[in-house]
Amino acid sequence: MTLLKKTVAELQTLLHNQEVSVKELTEATFARIAKVDGDVQAFLTTTEEEAFAKAEQLDNQPNAERGPLFGLPIGIKDNIVTKGIVTTCGSKMLENFVPVYDATVVEKVNDAGMVTVGKLNMDEFAMGSTTERSAFKQTHNPWNLAHVPGGSSGGPAAAVAAGEVLFSLGTDTGGSVRQPAAFCGVVGMKPTYGRVSRSGLVAYGSSLDQIGPITRNVEDNALLLSAIAGVDRRDSSSSSLAVPDFGAALTGDVKNLKIAVPKEYLGEGVAKEVKDAVIEALKVLESLGAKWEEVSLPHLKYASPAYYVIATGEASSNLARFDGIRYGYRPVDAKNLEEIYLRSRSEGFGEEVKKRILYGTYALSADHYDDLYVKAMKIRTLIAQDFAKVFENYDVVIGPSSATPAYKIGHLLNNPLTLYANDVLTVPVNLAGLPAISVPCGFTEGLPIGMQIIGKHFDESMLYKIAHAFEQATDFHTSTPTIGEGN
């Protein structure tokens, strides 16, 4: 346990001096998982065999060939394909699906010498914000097991919060990295659209999806993004812009930076304790020399309904590939092709996924295409313009990552519209393709609160700079849940 509480720099020194081997660190990781995952339920699959084989190989690697992430354990959300390791997307549809290639991000974490220890739970096909929609298990919030970890990257956020892994990769289509990071008191980055290759990410909303790192602190997060970012010939939407060393941005200097705080982000529906925590955080940044002012994003209230039209429209098309023919669930007794399609999809998909496919099919149908789908895309333009206007005068936008702390499990399960409306603080970022990070900024009744920092396209360095300065001036990130302490 104590090994996994050390910083990345401390671990690298231990590995470098051969006081600890990668094998020992990997053993410590699986021991921690064995100890707490019965309660947290973050992992869908653990990969002991592959991890120890990799550890042995790494232990023979000369020091000169070791980078900053060398030997460190990482968990991967289960919608990112891993060669030879089952990748379920949290769905019965892909319960037995064994990918034949690695996602680009998986190749990159492998090349960085990281040790993948397993695949992490999620809402089915990333459609949800509580991880209650996983076909397999309910992940629990390590801070209070009666609460959800958020979602859809609930497994990745909970695993880092519970100290099971130092790093995880989540995915964010409408907030699925930032909201669970906020709920679990960890750091989650949704990079600029195009910053990280989506090759090997099972598509939900292709114009919205991004893979992002979830970590214990900002420095670790910057390290992991540096490792996974960059152009990829397998993803034509990946950006060819040079990837900066994000760690170099952590200077602590935020003097005279200009922060915009949209009044809509602290408005109706945002819990008082969340508002208070974010305002306190802004005061901390002010004390470090940054300046903040209130602004308005006038089209914010249209973001969630527009998002659900666009995301489900794209999903209805993307998920057409799950037809029971090449891979995935297929009923053994289907008698003809039509029956394979119908039954594979009705028996393989869960309720939320079917509902979103149906809504997307409706939005794209001839009768509703203009008044719903095109309308939503026009509103997407207006939302992107709202941000662009603010960024003419400000360096970042700050608000809460979520309107409330983590809900009780089951609390909103039968109230989908409330859940959709609660996405209002995260979905605008995906619609505009911007980067945003969630960092811990407080607690209420033992549950974490997250602050969201939104930046200009490809300006992740600025987000890391501010998040890091805030983190160093506060101690929220040093608090850890007590799960698994003592005996």
Next chain:
Amino acid sequence: MTKFTKEDVFYFANFARIGVTDAEAEKFAGQLDDMVGFADILSEVDTDNVEPMTHPLQLFNVLREDVPTDILNREEMLKSVKDHEAGMIKVPNIL
């Protein structure tokens, strides 16, 4: 006014090749009606002269030389297939 009826559910489910039972159709009709209602607010925005945003970044086609390269081999790719023969995927008779 109900905008999404049970009949609508069957109609769109057929397009999406999703089989639904009568009871499911009833449930989805209510939920989808709520979702359509959730989007009603969009109609109050004046979007005349606004271009639809199809993608978050301005992207341009980038062409490259067509160079043959290693691809996944057939054996590997067939591993996840339920039913195959002689390197081909088997489905029931379609005629």
